[in-house]
Amino acid sequence: MTRALIADDEPHLAQYLRDQLLALWPELEIVHVARNGVEAAERIAALEPDLAFLDIQMPGLTGLEVAQGIEGATRVVFVTAFDEFALQAFEHAALDYVLKPVSGERLARTVARLRAPQQAPQQAPAGPDAALAQVLNRLMAAPPQPRLRYILAGQGERTRHLDVSDVRFFQADDKYTVVASVHGEYLIRTTITDLAAQLDPQQFRQVHRSTVVNLAWLDGTRRDDASRLFLRLRGHDSELPVSRAFVHLFKAM
Known part of the structure; x- marks a missing residue:
C-alpha cells in the first residue's frame, strides 16, 4: 500500500485534497495531514511516507524548504496557487506541480502519473501538462533577477x-x-x-x-x-x- 502525507495550512483545502485523492486512489493510505511546514518536515522524517503532497506557502517552512530537507525516499508533489515556484519545484525533483484550485480532472492525471511506475515499470511517467509546460517555459525564458547588493x-x-x-x-x-x-x-x-x-x-x-x-x-x-x-x-x-x-x-x- 502506498502511504502519503498532505501538508496545507488551510484545513478545508487539505480535507478536499484528501477526499479527492482517496476517491481516485482507494488503496492510498493518508498517514498524516500537517498544518504547517515544520510539522510536515517532522512527520515526513518520522513516518517516511512514499509521497508528500505539499503546499508551498506555509508557516514555519515553505513546501520547497520541506522538500529540500527530505533525507529519505519520500517523493514530492506540490499543490499550490503560486505558479512562479514551478521551476524551483522541478529543481527539487518534484513528481508533479498542481495549481490551485485543483480540479478532479487535473488530480486524476497526477494520480495516473504516480501509479504508472507501479503498473508499468518500463514506462516513464508523463511530463507536465500543457498549462504547466507554459508556466515553466515562461519562467525559464525570464531574465534573471539582479541580486541584492x-x-x-x-x-x-x-x-x-x-x-x-x-x-x-x-x-x-x-x-x-x-x-x-x-x-x-x-x-x-x-x-x-x-x-x-x-x-x-x-x-x-x-x-x-x-x-x-x-x-x-x-x-x-x-x-x-x-x-x-x-x-x-x-x-x-x-x-x-x-x-x-x-x-x-x-x-x-
Missing part, C-alpha cells in the same frame, strides 16, 4: 546604506528582521523569505526558518550530544542553530 537599514533615527557582503546573518525578530552587520545590528521590515529570494544563493544560505547566514563569515560548525548542528561565524560570539530541514547543506563540513 545593498540594504537600507534603520538604527534609531539614522538610516545606513549597508553592503550585504558586510552582513554576517539576517534573523527574523517579531515584525522585523535583524541585520547583523560588521558595523552593528539594524532593523528592516523585509521578511526572511523575501530576503532569501533576493540574495545570491552562492553566498547566502537559509539555515533556519528565521535565519539566513553569509557563508563568507562561516568559521566552523559544531554538533551537540543530540546531533543538532550549530554554526560559528567570525566576529560573532553566539552560535546559530541549523534546523533539520537545512542540515544537509553542511554535511560535508
Whole structure:
C-alpha cells in the first residue's frame, strides 16, 4: 500500500485534497495531514511516507524548504496557487506541480502519473501538462533577477546604506528582521523569505526558518550530544542553530 502525507495550512483545502485523492486512489493510505511546514518536515522524517503532497506557502517552512530537507525516499508533489515556484519545484525533483484550485480532472492525471511506475515499470511517467509546460517555459525564458547588493537599514533615527557582503546573518525578530552587520545590528521590515529570494544563493544560505547566514563569515560548525548542528561565524560570539530541514547543506563540513 502506498502511504502519503498532505501538508496545507488551510484545513478545508487539505480535507478536499484528501477526499479527492482517496476517491481516485482507494488503496492510498493518508498517514498524516500537517498544518504547517515544520510539522510536515517532522512527520515526513518520522513516518517516511512514499509521497508528500505539499503546499508551498506555509508557516514555519515553505513546501520547497520541506522538500529540500527530505533525507529519505519520500517523493514530492506540490499543490499550490503560486505558479512562479514551478521551476524551483522541478529543481527539487518534484513528481508533479498542481495549481490551485485543483480540479478532479487535473488530480486524476497526477494520480495516473504516480501509479504508472507501479503498473508499468518500463514506462516513464508523463511530463507536465500543457498549462504547466507554459508556466515553466515562461519562467525559464525570464531574465534573471539582479541580486541584492545593498540594504537600507534603520538604527534609531539614522538610516545606513549597508553592503550585504558586510552582513554576517539576517534573523527574523517579531515584525522585523535583524541585520547583523560588521558595523552593528539594524532593523528592516523585509521578511526572511523575501530576503532569501533576493540574495545570491552562492553566498547566502537559509539555515533556519528565521535565519539566513553569509557563508563568507562561516568559521566552523559544531554538533551537540543530540546531533543538532550549530554554526560559528567570525566576529560573532553566539552560535546559530541549523534546523533539520537545512542540515544537509553542511554535511560535508
